Amino acid sequence: MKDKTAMTIMMVIGGMVGVWLTAAFISDLRLSDWQFSKLAGSYLVSIGLVNELNTLVDFYTHIKGIEYLVCVVFFVVFTVFYKYLNKPSTALTK
Numbered sequence: 001m002k003d004k005t006a007m008t009i010m011m012v013i014g015g016m017v018g019v020w021l022t023a024a025f026i027s028d029l030r031l032s033d034w035q036f037s038k039l040a041g042s043y044l045v046s047i048g049l050v051n052e053l054n055t056l057v058d059f060y061t062h063i064k065g066i067e068y069l070v071c072v073v074f075f076v077v078f079t080v081f082y083k084y085l086n087k088p089s090t091a092l093t094k
Contacts, residue, residue, distance in 0.1 A: 032039040044050040053059045 029036065029039055032042065041050070051058075053062060
């Protein structure tokens with residue numbers, strides 16, 4: 001009986017939090033003219049993940065950082081793909 005009561009209390013609290021989150025999201029979406037991309041952009045700016053690039057040096061530094069990340073990902077994926085291509089096939093050995 002205790003478990004059922006505890007589960008009911010947790011479900012009620014979870015439902016209330018869910019209703020509050022839905023209302024907050026719809027309210028924020030209304031304030032951003034019902035544009036999800038505008039809401040997501042303002043969220044990313046507010047938490048500091050996206051900054052305005054005021055100068056060419058800021059832009060170039062940002063692009064170089066992304067370029068280095070793309071290169072690292074390419075080298076890892078290429079190595080895995082190369083090993084996949086060069087592993088011996090078991091279908092032809094029969």
